[in-house]
Amino acid sequence: MHPEKTSHTFEPKVIAFVCTWCTYAGADLAGTSRMQYPSNVRVLKFPCTGRIDPVFILKAFQQGADGVLVSGCHPGDCHYIAGNFHARRRFAVFRKLLEFVGVDLNRLQFSWVSAAEGGKWVEVVTDLTERVRAMGPMTEFKELALEEQWSGVIDTPELKEAFSQI
Amino acid sequence: MTQSIDTSSYSAITEAIQAEAQRVLGDGTVTAVIGYAAARRKGSAQPIVISQADDAARLIFTPACVNNLAVYLTKAKKEIPRNGRIGIVVKGCDLKALVGLMGESQLKRENLYLIGIPCSGVLASTIQPDTELTADTLASKCRECDAHQPTGCDFVPPQLPVAPELEKKYQAEISRLEALTPAERWAYWKEQFAKCIKCYACRQVCPFCFCEQCLCDRNKPQMVETTPRPAGNTAWHIVRAMHLAGRCAGCAECERVCPMDIPLNLLNRKMAKELKELFDYEAGFEVNDKGPLTMFTEKDDQSFIK
Amino acid sequence: MQKYISQQNFTALLDALIKQGTRVVAPKLNAGTVLYEPLAAAGEMVADQLPRRSGKEAFFPLCEEIMSYEKTGQQVALTDIDPARFPETVLIGVRPCDAAAIPVLDAVFSWDYKDEFFLERRRKTTVVGLACTTADDACFCTAVGISPAETRGSDLFLSPLVGGGYRCESYSDKGEALINSHSALFAEPSGAEALPLAEPQTEKFDLKKVKAWLDEHFEDPAWDSIATRCVGCGACAFVCPACHCFDIVDEGTEKKGKRRKSWDACGFWKFTHHASGHNPRDQQPKRYRNRIMHKFKYYDDKFGQTLCTGCGRCIRLCPVGIDIAAIVEEISKKEV
Numbered sequence: 001m002h003p004e005k006t007s008h009t010f011e012p013k014v015i016a017f018v019c020t021w022c023t024y025a026g027a028d029l030a031g032t033s034r035m036q037y038p039s040n041v042r043v044l045k046f047p048c049t050g051r052i053d054p055v056f057i058l059k060a061f062q063q064g065a066d067g068v069l070v071s072g073c074h075p076g077d078c079h080y081i082a083g084n085f086h087a088r089r090r091f092a093v094f095r096k097l098l099e100f101v102g103v104d105l106n107r108l109q110f111s112w113v114s115a116a117e118g119g120k121w122v123e124v125v126t127d128l129t130e131r132v133r134a135m136g137p138m139t140e141f142k143e144l145a146l147e148e149q150w151s152g153v154i155d156t157p158e159l160k161e162a163f164s165q166i
Numbered sequence: 167m168t169q170s171i172d173t174s175s176y177s178a179i180t181e182a183i184q185a186e187a188q189r190v191l192g193d194g195t196v197t198a199v200i201g202y203a204a205a206r207r208k209g210s211a212q213p214i215v216i217s218q219a220d221d222a223a224r225l226i227f228t229p230a231c232v233n234n235l236a237v238y239l240t241k242a243k244k245e246i247p248r249n250g251r252i253g254i255v256v257k258g259c260d261l262k263a264l265v266g267l268m269g270e271s272q273l274k275r276e277n278l279y280l281i282g283i284p285c286s287g288v289l290a291s292t293i294q295p296d297t298e299l300t301a302d303t304l305a306s307k308c309r310e311c312d313a314h315q316p317t318g319c320d321f322v323p324p325q326l327p328v329a330p331e332l333e334k335k336y337q338a339e340i341s342r343l344e345a346l347t348p349a350e351r352w353a354y355w356k357e358q359f360a361k362c363i364k365c366y367a368c369r370q371v372c373p374f375c376f377c378e379q380c381l382c383d384r385n386k387p388q389m390v391e392t393t394p395r396p397a398g399n400t401a402w403h404i405v406r407a408m409h410l411a412g413r414c415a416g417c418a419e420c421e422r423v424c425p426m427d428i429p430l431n432l433l434n435r436k437m438a439k440e441l442k443e444l445f446d447y448e449a450g451f452e453v454n455d456k457g458p459l460t461m462f463t464e465k466d467d468q469s470f471i472k
Numbered sequence: 473m474q475k476y477i478s479q480q481n482f483t484a485l486l487d488a489l490i491k492q493g494t495r496v497v498a499p500k501l502n503a504g505t506v507l508y509e510p511l512a513a514a515g516e517m518v519a520d521q522l523p524r525r526s527g528k529e530a531f532f533p534l535c536e537e538i539m540s541y542e543k544t545g546q547q548v549a550l551t552d553i554d555p556a557r558f559p560e561t562v563l564i565g566v567r568p569c570d571a572a573a574i575p576v577l578d579a580v581f582s583w584d585y586k587d588e589f590f591l592e593r594r595r596k597t598t599v600v601g602l603a604c605t606t607a608d609d610a611c612f613c614t615a616v617g618i619s620p621a622e623t624r625g626s627d628l629f630l631s632p633l634v635g636g637g638y639r640c641e642s643y644s645d646k647g648e649a650l651i652n653s654h655s656a657l658f659a660e661p662s663g664a665e666a667l668p669l670a671e672p673q674t675e676k677f678d679l680k681k682v683k684a685w686l687d688e689h690f691e692d693p694a695w696d697s698i699a700t701r702c703v704g705c706g707a708c709a710f711v712c713p714a715c716h717c718f719d720i721v722d723e724g725t726e727k728k729g730k731r732r733k734s735w736d737a738c739g740f741w742k743f744t745h746h747a748s749g750h751n752p753r754d755q756q757p758k759r760y761r762n763r764i765m766h767k768f769k770y771y772d773d774k775f776g777q778t779l780c781t782g783c784g785r786c787i788r789l790c791p792v793g794i795d796i797a798a799i800v801e802e803i804s805k806k807e808v
Binding site (some may be wrong): 103 | 360408436464471472
């Protein structure tokens with residue numbers, strides 16, 4: 001019953017920020033129901049999507065994530081009544097900001113997955129993983145992390161090249 | 167030929183501010199007035215806090231009066247004495263910031279005495295302070311100002327502001343960037359953010375950056391690298407723009423003070439544009455106790471959510 | 473040694489240096505702002521504007537790695553930076569106010585501790601100063617005893633001539649070596665006149681009198697009127713050619729990371745914030761007082777120099793119009 005594993009040259013890292021009440025339980029259901037989904041996803045559990053600070057998404061990309069998923073309860077189902085409504089507004093704005101500074105929004109997915117939707121979890125995670133896989137690694141933030149101010153640089157590649165040409 | 171901007175009313179405005187400040191300090195309405203005074207360099211101005219009626223004659227209003235003085239009323243600025251009512255000289259854009267601070271329960275209207283300025287515009291940041299105000303030397307924010315005449319103040323000089331129709335530079339620049347590919351936009355901002363030296367002038371002059379401990383100054387956990395390297399700079403500017411989304415009043419102080427000329431207000435204007443489109447929100451002269459990101463409706467757009 | 477170099481040969485000199493692998497740092501336009509940066513070609517140099525940041529960056533980087541660490545199991549591997557890897561540099565087109573600040577910095581970086589990060593870069597850098605022909609009303613180098621033709625700090629000094637080209641005068645072995653390494657590009661000095669120098673309008677400060685007042689007035693109501701308006705950013709210190717405070721932070725994860733050194737500023741609230749929560753400089757005027765005290769008193773006490781060369785950058789760039797020249801002038805008029 002296990003589909004055959006295909007091997008890929010690029011295995012993307014996908015970080016999923018999920019709320020404990022709905023999506024985490026939904027992912028759990030997928031697991032206990034023995035549904036298959038890509039092991040590329042690393043799940044981080046939060047009390048509520050309302051607790052997921054946009055800076056976490058930024059940090060995930062900076063630390064090497066190729067894709068980020070934020071998922072919580074459907075509107076009206078929030079354990080804390082309105083956390084996901086607040087999150088919805090915040091993320092609507094934050095994704096526009098990321099887009100404006102040049103992040104490809106195909107790497108960032110938001111979803112509502114309830115405790116009963118194991119199947120939807122599998123679908124959301126698989127979709128995002130395959131989409132990111134097709135896009136290749138997220139290099140922008142990683143390259144940025146390696147950059148120094150010119151004055152702090154020692155042995156620059158340009159210098160090395162210049163020396164080698166002498 | 168460069169279109170000049172008529173600032174002939176500014177000397178009458180100066181006189182009116184001086185007279186009003188003298189009156190309210192003299193009769194005890196206020197304990198202090200925050201305004202602008204002339205400084206050493208020709209034509210320059212700087213913020214001043216006066217508490218004696220005799221000092222009212224030092225107050226001025228000129229095209230070099232660029233600061234948003236609202237920053238001195240936030241809890242981050244403990245140096246300004248807080249007893250009784252305080253008078254403050256405000257342009258329309260500055261008033262929007264004060265209104266925002268009132269909405270965030272940082273200030274009470276009854277503790278303020280607002281001296282409004284019918285403002286035709288001020289100079290851009292890189293211009294020598296004694297330069298004549300023209301369409302070229304005008305601050306970019308003033309080109310798209312919708313608040314030349316502040317309302318709801320305790321006193322506004324009777325002069326009327328002039329507001330010629332000028333090309334809106336921020337709007338044009340936002341459209342230009344939006345039309346680029348993500349990779350091109352990333353390259354643009356990377357170059358700009360790389361210049362950042364983390365002097366935090368943008369944060370320190372912002373009326374809305376009143377947190378006693380900024381997230382970006384913390385190191386446990388360290389959400390944003392504190393060193394002025396491209397990585398930490400980019401994170402800082404994204405966090406800053408996000409924390410101001412739905413709060414920024416558009417005074418553009420961040421961009422004016424940036425010693426490295428990073429177009430910071432572009433990020434704020436972009437956020438303002440999105441908030442207008444998404445939630446029909448705009449910074450204005452009316453106090454709202456809930457900002458667009460501290461409230462919600464059940465019908466909010468969720469087309470981006472699976 | 474005095475020589476002449478034509479504009480054309482000057483360009484050729486820079487190109488030759490770049491080609492041989494020397495890092496040539498000069499005023500250059502970067503995303504709309506003139507900064508001292510490494511040139512890729514001589515044509516990038518912008519000679520007619522004072523760069524927004526000072527030349528100190530060539531020796532004292534905005535941010536640099538000083539060590540890295542990596543943990544494997546119980547083992548921690550530490551890797552130091554080898555100063556021998558710092559590139560040979562020619563810092564060219566340096567304004568007198570920036571160049572004069574370099575010997576001032578030498579004093580503090582080679583005092584009780586020899587800071588190899590600074591000193592090795594210093595050894596490997598040849599400073600080529602450029603006489604100043606324009607000034608605005610924020611410039612006040614003459615007020616602190618420097619002139620637009622000040623050669624202090626320069627290994628080689630260029631004076632632009634009427635009709636193009638520069639008169640070059642060497643002031644050290646390094647300057648002479650630079651001329652000798654490309655001697656074909658230099659000619660004997662011509663009789664051409666130098667372009668008229670800039671004339672900053674500020675009157676000369678009586679720095680002794682200023683210090684005498686500062687010696688006695690650590691506590692004074694004047695500080696409140698001077699600096700209540702200060703908003704506590706680091707712009708003044710970061711654009712200053714002489715400010716040299718830095719912070720050291722570890723960045724990375726528990727497993728792997730780098731220790732970095734980056735510029736700090738006494739205007740920041742965090743600068744003197746103790747781990748206990750106490751802050752001896754709890755209000756902004758106390759922090760600004762430190763700026764003035766350090767520049768015009770403490771540095772003089774310790775090294776017999778003034779920590780200000782009058783470039784005027786802090787005046788132009790202060791968000792709230794604080795004018796150090798006006799403040800020092802005011803202090804110099806006070807009764808001691």
